[in-house]
């Protein structure tokens with residue numbers, strides 16, 4: 256198995272579960288595989304297909320996906336084909352001939368194709384030597400899933416028609432009910448079940464309030480220069496508006512939605528896949544057939560309808576395992592709109608299922624628990640502790656006592672007789688002179704009691720008050736603010752309220768980690784890849800993933816034989832593409848005086864890991880460190896680099912953990928002692944804000960973090 260993996264795919268080891276799944280199929284047993292997008296499902300049937308006699312039949316719902324997979328297999332020297340309506344008649348008969356001659360290791364078919372047309376294909380397959388059946392996107396068979404396809408229903412016949420052949424069903428998305436449905440409909444009761452962790456550790460999840468979202472979007476995109484990404488929006492119109500806006504701002508973006516002519520859609524998709532377009536702004540119509548592995552970010556401008564869809568869409572980021580981001584702009588306004596969309600006429604039961612799914616999506620956005628934990632628990636998986644790679648985990652929420660603030664908001668709602676929306680209530684609280692505010696409202700005692708806060712602050716706090724159910728937004732025709740059964744407790748002072756302190760979302764910086772590979776060489780290798788892709792007329796990432804190119808730019812192999820040690824170089828790819836990449840590396844190395852680091856690649860695992868962490872220190876952080884050593888003043892470094900103090904502090908604190916800086920470099924001894932006492936009094940794992948509350952004003956969060964970092968260092 257390992258030999259096959261190395262020879263055809265150029266990988267050195269299996270991912271979790273792949274090995275057991277492959278053995279199960281080779282033993283002629285059935286398998287049900289639940290694995291997240293990017294988990295490596297394809298290899299689970301491709302390796303058995305290569306090792307077993309006969310042809311593997313792969314059922315896949317999308318034509319685009321079939322072509323992509325077959326292209327990828329052929330580049331690795333594997334005999335594969337697909338049969339669908341996109342082929343000409345002569346191409347079709349060539350495929351059938353190859354199948355009958357037993358030349359194909361894999362054949363991709365749509366479910367309609369297998370089961371329809373007077374049993375043509377069924378009969379053909381009966382006369383063919385078949386190794387296995389694989390059913391991709393198996394959740395499409397269930398009405399309980401979010402992507403039901405009636406044509407999948409009949410796939411249950413496979414088990415009856417080919418009882419002895421192993422069948423493997425694969426999906427990246429199935430809740431408990433859907434899973435049971437798959438098992439029942441495909442007659443997989445005896446199948447071995449493999450449920451791998453759905454955690455996509457390399458994806459960072461972030462949610463921003465949907466305010467100034469375009470401005471925020473631009474700011475985010477600065478962190479993804481020249482990278483590939485998908486921006487999802489709800490409506491076709493907004494895909495066009497946003498893509499136009501981005502183009503005006505100098506980005507290389509294209510729109511994609513179901514209303515565009517077929518040729519434009521394919522063109523835009525193709526340009527994206529071939530790295531000719533960086534950003535696709537799309538409705539969810541985009542992506543099902545896309546396996547592009549170097550998508551670095553997925554941004555949702557609007558609220559998705561359910562967690563399944565959201566997880567699948569965000570899962571399109573980072574299939575190559577490199578750090579990637581999933582960003583979502585959330586507003587309650589979207590919820591109302593979506594509710595209208597998802598109700599299905601004359602089907603109360605299914606409408607209820609979908610509304611419940613929407614509700615879970617909203618709770619995901621509003622809750623202050625680790626995003627990953629929430630997502631994994633949604634899919635029935637538990638997650639120990641916090642992930643450290645989502646906005647919730649990465650933010651030190653500063654809590655404030657919001658009792659008085661809440662009372663002000665609630666009494667405004669009372670005075671206004673629960674008849675106005677958030678905007679009006681805020682204007683009223685702030686004592687707006689606008690003519691919009693009715694004159695008699697200006698006479699009321701609550702008018703203007705909240706003039707100390709900005710509109711944005713009020714909107715943040717009211718939202719958070721709603722989250723905690725001291726107010727609710729009416730679900731009727733207008734989103735009016737209403738009291739709840741908890742309101743009176745707060746108004747009468749019987750309840751107190753904690754609120755997350757408002758922080759302007761625009762102040763935050765987007766930082767992006769860069770693994771230390773040679774950027775110039777990486778760019779040069781990308782060019783080679785693009786040229787080869789043009790020549791062979793395939794997508795660049797099918798030739799090599801970004802990860803492979805980064806490894807090349809990191810380890811700089813200078814001899815042909817060393818290339819084989821880079822992940823992604825199978826025997827065929829080494830032969831077909833080894834030389835052009837090698838020549839590029841050699842030329843670059845000579846020009847820039849670089850030496851090979853290939854021996855580091857072979858280091859024992861343990862050592863390599865520690866090496867990787869130092870390599871991963873961001874270049875930006877290192878620059879801060881160097882300047883700090885020169886000037887010994889954080890403010891000065893901040894000014895020189897035009898970055899916020901807290902950012903520089905963050906950079907430097909990381910070096911306390913590695914031991915390259917001492918805590919004494921950053922914190923005065925007297926302060927350090929006070930901080931240590933405060934930590935002792937509350938315990939080291941407490942929230943930073945609590946520790947800070949025990950200390951004098953002039954002690955900063957950065958200084959507290961520095962001391963904690965020195966503890967971690969031990």
Ligand code: ADP
Nearest residue numbers: 266268269270291292293294295296297298548
């Ligand atoms: P899925 O179908 O589950 O979304 P894929 O089968 O497309 O995932 O695999 C995602 C990526 O991971 C592909 O680029 C694939 O080549 C790569 N991959 C799969 N298995 C391995 C492995 N054992 N080692 C390295 N890369 C792998």
Ligand code: ZN
Nearest residue numbers: 625642645648
């Ligand atoms: Zn987290």
